[in-house]
Amino acid sequence: MPTKWLSKPQQQAWRAYIDSVRLLQDALDAQLQADAGMPHAYYEILVRLSEAPGRRLRMAELATGTQSSRSRVSHAVTRLEQRGWIRREPCESDRRGQNALLTDEGFAALAAAAPGHVATVRATVVDVLSAAQLRALADASCAIAAAVRASAEHDGRE
């Protein structure tokens, strides 16, 4: 099957999108690294844990919750454990499992980092889009996420 290339407007849209994504991610990482000493991915891990009952989650849940690989989470938790922000504990019901548990220090670090992060998110995304634009962005994002998951499944099952 011959490749169906992108039309001009499609290509422009794609580039605008992917460029903005790179800029935004770098900005988020830079802000959190400078002000809170952690990359954005780590911040998201702390957020998930802080919202979980008992501030603890199975490693796999943490991975799916943050759209990450198990390996990534495993390494990240190791790092966060070294800083005293997370503890590991064995899982009751499944002896293969581990829970990651947010410590009080971790919660404090998250609480300290949150205002600056939210300010950045507002300054770069939420406050520069109209409500309708933000909704449209969310809709498109859901469609994209679903498509990525679908195509990953496709690849997996052959």
Added chain:
Amino acid sequence: MPTKWLSKPQQQAWRAYIDSVRLLQDALDAQLQADAGMPHAYYEILVRLSEAPGRRLRMAELATGTQSSRSRVSHAVTRLEQRGWIRREPCESDRRGQNALLTDEGFAALAAAAPGHVATVRATVVDVLSAAQLRALADASCAIAAAVRASAEHDGRE
């Protein structure tokens, strides 16, 4: 100033967006790594060079063109040079400068990688959104990119 937290719909939109971004970037990297042996960032470097007159660009232009830091591009070009896909050459007009030049092998590698990449972009983004959605995504992206650049400038000048 007390932090102005995100409203519920704002937070949902933000999470949908940032989750989809992570999924998509990982998918793009995985596809290109598997099929073409390079990460997405390297692919974009080759694309920029392929479109430039004489297939060559100053390092700094390459950096701004790919929304990257100079350091990132410098490391990447070193790596791509080792694979024979890029060559460096001194710049005529400014003896501090370097041009990155896409080799024929590099162009061939890009040509080989392009169909698979475009297919992924279609399957995950372009073909799953309506024309209107894609336009909306592009608009939002432009606003985001502008805001990121503006806030970076803000930080820089103090």
Added chain:
DNA sequence: TCAATGTAGTTGAGTGTTCAAGTATTCCGT
């Protein structure tokens, strides 16, 4: 002309991510 300042690019150390391979445990079918 010359010193000060700015710009272009590189480098190395430290950090984060991926990939493949590993261990340990649980699940499933017979």
Added chain:
DNA sequence: ACGGAATACTTGAACACTCAACTACATTGA
């Protein structure tokens, strides 16, 4: 009950990126 397959998680090596420091050249202004 038991052997094979699946699941949960970790690990180490290779790779990519960041940050700060560095060299080299250019520009500015007195």
